[in-house]
Amino acid sequence: MHILRIVAAITFFLSALGLGGCQTSTTGGAVGAERKQLMLVSSQELDQMAAQSYNKLKADAAAKGTLNADQAMAQRVRAIAARIQPQTKVFRNDAPGWNWEVNVINSNELNAYCMPGGKIMFYSGLIRQLSLSDDEIAVVIGHEIAHALREHSREQVSQAIAAQAAIGLGAELLDLGQASADMAGVVYQSLIATRFSRTDENEADRIGLELTARASYDPRAGVSLWQKMITANSGGRPPEFLSSHPAESSRVQQIEALLPTVMPLYTAARRGG
Numbered sequence: 618m619h620i621l622r623i624v625a626a627i628t629f630f631l632s633a634l635g636l637g638g639c640q641t642s643t644t645g646g647a648v649g650a651e652r653k654q655l656m657l658v659s660s661q662e663l664d665q666m667a668a669q670s671y672n673k674l675k676a677d678a679a680a681k682g683t684l685n686a687d688q689a690m691a692q693r694v695r696a697i698a699a700r701i702q703p704q705t706k707v708f709r710n711d712a713p714g715w716n717w718e719v720n721v722i723n724s725n726e727l728n729a730y731c732m733p734g735g736k737i738m739f740y741s742g743l744i745r746q747l748s749l750s751d752d753e754i755a756v757v758i759g760h761e762i763a764h765a766l767r768e769h770s771r772e773q774v775s776q777a778i779a780a781q782a783a784i785g786l787g788a789e790l791l792d793l794g795q796a797s798a799d800m801a802g803v804v805y806q807s808l809i810a811t812r813f814s815r816t817d818e819n820e821a822d823r824i825g826l827e828l829t830a831r832a833s834y835d836p837r838a839g840v841s842l843w844q845k846m847i848t849a850n851s852g853g854r855p856p857e858f859l860s861s862h863p864a865e866s867s868r869v870q871q872i873e874a875l876l877p878t879v880m881p882l883y884t885a886a887r888r889g890g
């Protein structure tokens with residue numbers, strides 16, 4: 618019995634390390650992001666779990682009367698997202714056809730995210746407390762959509778699976794039944810309370826800014842947005858969005874360095890439409 622478990626663990630570990638596990642979720646674009654990613658769960662599996670989590674969030678908010686409570690704000694965010702969504706084709710052919718959804722939760726929280734498969738949630742606090750312009754909202758949406766296009770959550774879950782397989786192999790005691798129960802927790806955490814790596818944040822900034830520009834929103838709003846974030850961060854407890862998105866002057870500098878690449882796309886998009 619024991620030897621079978623070890624064989625299973627080795628097989629699992631090898632598949633984690635290699636053959637077919639590494640790919641890149643996006644192609645093309647002017648800013649580029651071709652880093653190879655470890656992917657051990659399918660997009661379909663993760664999209665399904667994301668949709669379930671998203672529906673639960675919506676149901677909870679609806680029960681509290683906070684789901685799209687400000688209808689004008691919900692329409693505003695949806696209109697901005699609708700202009701960005703078709704631009705995703707530059708990075709992924711399949712993305713414009715995703716089952717996109719955009720909702721606003723009425724809350725003082727400064728937060729926003731896009732779950733795998735295009736499930737966007739915006740918290741009204743981010744817009745109200747930072748008095749975000751349409752261009753700044755577009756930068757946030759572009760950035761969050763970029764995380765979904767690059768499938769950073771799927772990558773995180775895959776890394777957790779690989780780590781668990783490696784630990785199990787070391788102990789010669791990998792219990793796959795137990796591993797999958799643990800994975801449910803890992804997946805949920807990755808979807809709800811995501812902390813992305815600096816590499817992920819950098820990719821999302823790059824791709825997000827290009828999406829913003831192509832949708833003819835001013836990518837220079839990325840600079841003002843992050844300056845507002847830095848100011849918000851200086852007072853007391855950092856808001857939710859900032860605990861996962863460090864606001865630093867280096868981030869503003871990186872965005873400024875991208876402007877020469879994306880400003881021509883913005884100019885062309887304005888001329889075109």
Ligand SMILES: [Zn+2]
Pocket residue numbers: 760761764813817818821861862
């Ligand atoms: Zn991010």
